[in-house]
Amino acid sequence: MVAAVEPAGPRPRPVTPARVGLYAFLVITALFFLTPLYVMLVTSFKTMPEIRQGNLLGLPAEPSLQAWGHAWSAACTGLACNGISVGFFNSVKILVPSVIVSIAVGSLTGYALSFWRVRGASALFGALMIVAFVPYQIFIYPLVRIFATIGINNSIPGIVAIHTIFGLPTMTLLFRNYFASLPIELFKAARVDGAGFFRIYSSVMMPMATPMLIVAVILQVTGIWNDFILGLVFAGRENLPMTVQLNNIVNSTQGERLYNVDMAATLLTALVPLVVYFASGRWFVRGIAAGAVKG
């Protein structure tokens, strides 16, 4: 037996094989995910002659932004050769109204479902949740037909409506659970004060929902930005989002494949969600935790 040591101060934390194994696993996993990102970054700064030498992991000998410039403004996305910037601005045009409208509609639905005990509210909520699990490819063809009939197919309003509809279950769930965690007396007090449906929503409830609002913005921005199929089908030829343009750049290459341009275009496309995550990761965790603990 080990000689008895009088326990005092912090408990000793011995290095055990299990702990070493754990850290090794974590490091390997991190490398597994970081290596492709690293290869993309270095390749995008290399020139084509250097890439042809085949040293995949090496740092660029003479770093150049030429590939990034080409990807942004001159790469061919089919017949037109205006770079991926066209797609970027299309995506922004789709993103901004979609995020605003989907969050507005989702939070309003969540608020109505949690405070205004309408007959059949829980049935409606259940239906919303079940439909959220139906693969959305099933809806695409019917929706195309409907949108074509009412004349908003292949347009910005069309794609905004699509993102609002498909975002509704998640947004509703998010806000309903958050509002359900607030004391009901707050709602009663506002009613005694004479505020109506929209006044309570805008003056009392939404100002309290800031953490959820941030989570919702993150979810919707990344989700809508990364969307491919819906943008391809519903946005129309003029408004194809960045993801679709990226695909076109990579697939419509004639002759030599410009790896550095492809990599740069990909990184440019990934930049928005990346920035959103880095800028708001703290808020994201806080919002999720707030909802989880109280909901």
Next chain:
Amino acid sequence: MSTRDQRCEVSVRGVDIGFGRVKVLEKLNLDIAQSEFIVLLGPSGCGKSTLLNAIAGLLDVNDGQIWIGGRNVTWEEPKDRGIAMVFQSYALYPRMTVRGNMSFGLRVAGMPAAEIQKRVTEAAAMLKITNLLDRRPSELSGGQRQRVAIGRALVRDAGVFLFDEPLSNLDAQLRVELRVEIKRLHQRLSATMIYVTHDQIEALTLADRIAVMQGGVIQQLDTPQKVYREPINRFVASFVGSPSMNFVPGRIEGANGVLAFVGGDLTIPLQGYAFRSPAAPGPAVLGVRPEHVLAGGAAGPAAIQAPIEMIEPMGADSLVWCRMPSGASFSVRVDGEARVAPGGTLPVSFPATALSLFDDGPGERL
């Protein structure tokens, strides 16, 4: 604040409320006079908050009517009923300042800014929260928050104030302080107040009349003195009063018109007890409050010697736990200075005028 010209009596007429198959209130009637302070007292789940919410219009009634100020408001929105309400959890709007909280209702009603300013200033002065007006609720203590909540009710200048356990979240000292404040407010405003609580001390100190509720039924509706001295049944007797009433099972026995209560070796003559109905011999339960037991020198010649088990000193007086000859414990309130000790005996007697007798079945007062 201003002298009131609107009528503000409240009348609950045959109200039924249920959630699904559970009936909370059935055919409940309650008439509250102008400027009266009514306390709805009862254990949790007795329907008192449900009743208050129904009066406020926050809950639909399944049947019956609610009248406020001579108007049938059964189908009206809370804001149109001329009421103001204070909640247990304060329910302050967290993202508004104190001023914003107090003025929210007036702003919703579209009142001119000058009038809002005037009312908020007045209410804040009355509640001594003027220096807090620009703070957020999160920067206030519990007591301050509840003052703000009362202030928010005050600015509405309503004829009827509804309080839903407003002091239950506060610590003991603040509770006493705000209790006095609420009573003072009632005298000053002469508004009708309906106050829900499970704290019988609050009920006794504040109310003009107490409605003791259990199982959705008002058991007794009377002045605090009456409820305390002459509880209508065993539930009311045991719920009101702290330390609580002693109960002794036994029988009423009578010979040639002279009745006495007999429990174990204890015999108490009942001359002077006001029976509600002609008395008859039979099983009964005796109820006596600790302070109504005469002890020591006051006990008189007919006193019995009760062995002392335990003493709870409470400052001004002490609660002495004695053992009945039959074996049951009962408590006696004696002066805090009285020299008593466990192991000794205390001479006690039970004056018939301060006793309560209940039947041994449903526990109705005899």
